[in-house]
Amino acid sequence: MERIPILKMGEFLLVTIQVDMHDRLALALQDDLTQRIVDTSARGVLIDISALDVVDSFIGRTLGNIAAMSRILDAETVVVGMRPAVAITLVELGLPLHGVRTALDVEKGMGLLRKAVAGRRPGDGYRAQ
Amino acid sequence: MSFKILTVSIQNEQDVVLARQRARELAALLGLERGDQTRLATAVSEIARNAYQYGGGGKAEFSLEGGAAPQLFLIRISDAGAGIANLEEVLAGRRRSGNGLGLGISGARRLVDQFEIRSSRSGTAVVLKKMLPPGSPLLRPERLMAMADELIRGRPADPYQEIQQQNQELLAALDELRQRQEELALLNSELEDTNRGVVALYAELDEKADHLRRADEIKSRFLSNMSHEFRTPLNSITALTGLLLGRSDGDLTPEQEKQVSLIRKGAQDLTELVNDLLDLAKVEAGKIVIRPAEFEVANLFGALRGMLRPLLINENLKLIFEEPQGIPPVYSDEGKVSQILRNFISNALKYTERGEVRVAAAFDAEKQVVTFRVSDTGIGIAREDQERIFQEFSQLDHPIQKKVKGTGLGLPLSRRLAELLGGSLRVESRPGVGSTFHAAIPVLYQPVEPMTPAAAVTLDESRLPVLVVEDNPETAFIYEKFLKGSPFQMLPVRTVREAHSVMKAVRPSAIVLDILLPGEDAWVFLAELKSDPNTSWIPVLVVTGVDDRRKVMALGADAYCIKPVERRWLVDQLTVFTNPDRRRILIVDDDEASRYLLRRALPGRLVIEAGGGREGLRLAVERQPQVIFLDLKLPDLSGFEVLEKLKEDPQTRDIPVIVVTSRVLEPQESRRLAAFAEAILSKQDLSPEAVSHALATPRREEGSQEAEGEQHD
Numbered sequence: 074m075e076r077i078p079i080l081k082m083g084e085f086l087l088v089t090i091q092v093d094m095h096d097r098l099a100l101a102l103q104d105d106l107t108q109r110i111v112d113t114s115a116r117g118v119l120i121d122i123s124a125l126d127v128v129d130s131f132i133g134r135t136l137g138n139i140a141a142m143s144r145i146l147d148a149e150t151v152v153v154g155m156r157p158a159v160a161i162t163l164v165e166l167g168l169p170l171h172g173v174r175t176a177l178d179v180e181k182g183m184g185l186l187r188k189a190v191a192g193r194r195p196g197d198g199y200r201a202q
Numbered sequence: 203m204s205f206k207i208l209t210v211s212i213q214n215e216q217d218v219v220l221a222r223q224r225a226r227e228l229a230a231l232l233g234l235e236r237g238d239q240t241r242l243a244t245a246v247s248e249i250a251r252n253a254y255q256y257g258g259g260g261k262a263e264f265s266l267e268g269g270a271a272p273q274l275f276l277i278r279i280s281d282a283g284a285g286i287a288n289l290e291e292v293l294a295g296r297r298r299s300g301n302g303l304g305l306g307i308s309g310a311r312r313l314v315d316q317f318e319i320r321s322s323r324s325g326t327a328v329v330l331k332k333m334l335p336p337g338s339p340l341l342r343p344e345r346l347m348a349m350a351d352e353l354i355r356g357r358p359a360d361p362y363q364e365i366q367q368q369n370q371e372l373l374a375a376l377d378e379l380r381q382r383q384e385e386l387a388l389l390n391s392e393l394e395d396t397n398r399g400v401v402a403l404y405a406e407l408d409e410k411a412d413h414l415r416r417a418d419e420i421k422s423r424f425l426s427n428m429s430h431e432f433r434t435p436l437n438s439i440t441a442l443t444g445l446l447l448g449r450s451d452g453d454l455t456p457e458q459e460k461q462v463s464l465i466r467k468g469a470q471d472l473t474e475l476v477n478d479l480l481d482l483a484k485v486e487a488g489k490i491v492i493r494p495a496e497f498e499v500a501n502l503f504g505a506l507r508g509m510l511r512p513l514l515i516n517e518n519l520k521l522i523f524e525e526p527q528g529i530p531p532v533y534s535d536e537g538k539v540s541q542i543l544r545n546f547i548s549n550a551l552k553y554t555e556r557g558e559v560r561v562a563a564a565f566d567a568e569k570q571v572v573t574f575r576v577s578d579t580g581i582g583i584a585r586e587d588q589e590r591i592f593q594e595f596s597q598l599d600h601p602i603q604k605k606v607k608g609t610g611l612g613l614p615l616s617r618r619l620a621e622l623l624g625g626s627l628r629v630e631s632r633p634g635v636g637s638t639f640h641a642a643i644p645v646l647y648q649p650v651e652p653m654t655p656a657a658a659v660t661l662d663e664s665r666l667p668v669l670v671v672e673d674n675p676e677t678a679f680i681y682e683k684f685l686k687g688s689p690f691q692m693l694p695v696r697t698v699r700e701a702h703s704v705m706k707a708v709r710p711s712a713i714v715l716d717i718l719l720p721g722e723d724a725w726v727f728l729a730e731l732k733s734d735p736n737t738s739w740i741p742v743l744v745v746t747g748v749d750d751r752r753k754v755m756a757l758g759a760d761a762y763c764i765k766p767v768e769r770r771w772l773v774d775q776l777t778v779f780t781n782p783d784r785r786r787i788l789i790v791d792d793d794e795a796s797r798y799l800l801r802r803a804l805p806g807r808l809v810i811e812a813g814g815g816r817e818g819l820r821l822a823v824e825r826q827p828q829v830i831f832l833d834l835k836l837p838d839l840s841g842f843e844v845l846e847k848l849k850e851d852p853q854t855r856d857i858p859v860i861v862v863t864s865r866v867l868e869p870q871e872s873r874r875l876a877a878f879a880e881a882i883l884s885k886q887d888l889s890p891e892a893v894s895h896a897l898a899t900p901r902r903e904e905g906s907q908e909a910e911g912e913q914h915d
Contacts, residue, residue: 130248130306158241159240
C-alpha cells in the first residue's frame, strides 16, 4: 500500500502531502507519523498541504487529530501552505481546524516550530522524565 | 434539458478521491472560479464518501443543465444502500459531533447553490447544483463531450500519481491472476475427474473389445463347423453322381444322364459357396497356409486366360491380358494370387455387359511390389459403396446384380488373401464408366514367423518323407543321390536337436539314423522314439560305423546296417517298412455314403465295416485289422471315446487308427487325436490316392491334410 513519505530534519519531522489522499491513506499517515515521533523523539511536525486542492471534513479532522496526538507526544504540529480556497471551504464547511497551528509557508512554519520548542524546553511539557 | 458529461463509479476509497478530482476539474473547465471549484470538490467528497461508507458504493454522474445561460453544473451521487434513518436530524446538523464527525451532509449543503436529497430503504440520491458564473459562454453538448474525453484521456500529472496508478493496475492484475489461478485449480480438479472417468471408460472399452473378439472367434468357429457339416453330404453327392456319370455301375439313359448332371452341377455350386465361406473362416482363424514359390507373371496370365475363357459367353465383351513387361519373377503364393485375380476377373465379367475387361501388371522397383490391375467398362461402384464391397455378404443394389449370382464373399476373401501375402487391394470406380481393381503384392513374400528347417524344405506331396539324421555331409549327399527318383523324399538333419524340431512339423514315414553323432546321444534318441507311443511305429533304420547290432536292435530299431550302405538295401528296407499292403481294414462310420466311397478307394483289400462305435470296437477285437478308419461322429459313442477304448485295450492298442472327419479340428482336439490316431483324413477327399496316401504315411499332421482342402477351385 502506498504511504506518504515522512522526512526527518534535525528534531523535526517534515511531511509534504503531494497527492490527493483517500481516507485510508490519511489514517495511515496519522499512524505512521505518531510512530515516527516516538521513534525519533521529534519535537515538532511540519505538514505541507500546499499541493492539496481539496481538504474535506475527513482530511481536516485527520489533521486536527494528528496535531492533538503529537501534542500529547510532546511535539508541536504546524500545517503550512493551505490554499485560500481550501481555507474558505473549511470554514464554510464548519470545520475551522481549532487546535491546529498554521503558517503560510514552510519557512514561517519552521520558525514557528523552533520558537515553540525553545519556549517549551525548560518545562518539557507532558513528556515523562 | 441536461447533457451528461461523465460518470464515476464509486467502489472504493480511491474512487471517492477520483470523484472529487473530477468535480474540481470539470468545475474548472466549466469556468467556475477557484473557490467554487474547491467548494464543489469538497461537497462531492463528503457525499461520495457517504455513498461509499454507508451506501456500499454507488456512482457520481456529472451533467450540465439548461439550454440557455445561466447553465447549472449538476452532480448526482446515488447509492443502493439502506438509506439514512434520521435524515431530518442530519440535515439540521444536530448530529454534529465534537471533532466534525457527521457534518458531511449539512456541510456539503452549505457549499453548493442547490442541494436535494432523497433517501429510502432502497438507496440514497443526492443532487448538488452549482450555477455557472454569469457571462460564461453557453456550452454545447459537443464541447462537453470533448471535455469528458480530455479528462478521461488525461494522464496523471506527477510521477507519484503515476506510480500510484501503476500500483493499482498491478494490484488489479495480481488479483486477476489469483482469480485465474483459482479458475485453473478448479479446471484442474475438473480435468482430474474427467480423467478418472476416461480411465474407467477405457477399462470398459477394453472389456467390450474382449467380448467382441470372443464373439468373432465363436463366429469363425461356427462358420467353419457349419461349412463342414454342409460339405459332407455335398461331397457324397458329387462323388456319387461322378460314379454314376462314369458309368461304373451300368449305363444311363440320356435323360438320366441329364438329370444326374444337373444334380452334380447343383452340388458343385453349393460346394463352391461353402468353400468360399470356409476359406473366409479359415483366414479368420489363421489356418490358411502360405506356400511361397517363384513364378512368372506371364505364366500366371497364361493359366488365367485358359481358365477364364469359358466364362466369356458374351460376344460384346472382350477379355484382354496385357503382356507383362519388365516384371521380375515373383516369390509368393501363386495359387493365392491367382485366386485373387480370378475373383477380380470373374466379377468384372459379371458386371460388364459390353466393352472390355483388361488385365495388366506393373512393377514398382522402389517398393518391390507388383501391382495387378483388372479394369472393366461395367456398371461401376458408387463412392459410398466402395468400402462396403469388401465386407462379407454385401452386394450392391443394381438391376444387373439381380441377374448374376454370387456369394458376396469373393472380395472380402481376396482382401484377406492379399493381406496374408503382405499386399493390399484397392478399387477405383465411377458409376456407369467402369471399375479398376488393384492388387499390390510384394515381389518377395516375407513370412511372419521364421521357418523351421523342415519347413524350409518344400514337402513333396507325392513322396514319403524320410528323416535322415547324419552329421557327415558326404554321407548325407550320398543318401540324397540314393533316394533321388525313389518314392521317398529325404529330410536331412545333422543333429538330434534338429531332428526333434523337424518332427514337430512333419511326421516322417521312416527315419535313417547315424549313431555316432558329435556331442549327441543317438542312443537316447532311438530309445525315446521307440518308447513313445506317438513315434514307436515309425520305422528306424540305423546306419552306422558302430558294430553293436544287439544293442541297436534291443533299443527297437527296425533295421541295422554297417557303413557303407548300398542304395539297393536302403530303398528296399524303406519300401518294406513303409509298405501299406497286406492290411486288413476296418471302417467305422455310420454314414453309408462315406463307407461306400472309402471302400471304393481301397480296391483289392479286405474291408470290414461297422455302422457304430460299439460294433466297431467288437470287430476290432475279433478281427484284428491292420488299420482302422474311424469317423469321429458316430450315433452311439463319439469317435474320441472309441479311440480311447481302442487304445486302452491291449488287444487293440497297437492297431493304427486313421480318423476320418469332415470338420476342421480344434487345436485341443487335434492334440487329443494326435496322441492316439495315426492319421487324420478329410472326408472331402476320399479319392483312392488320398486314402492310400493316408495309409502309406501314417501319422501325418492334420495341417498337411487340411492343405489339400485348399486346392479346390
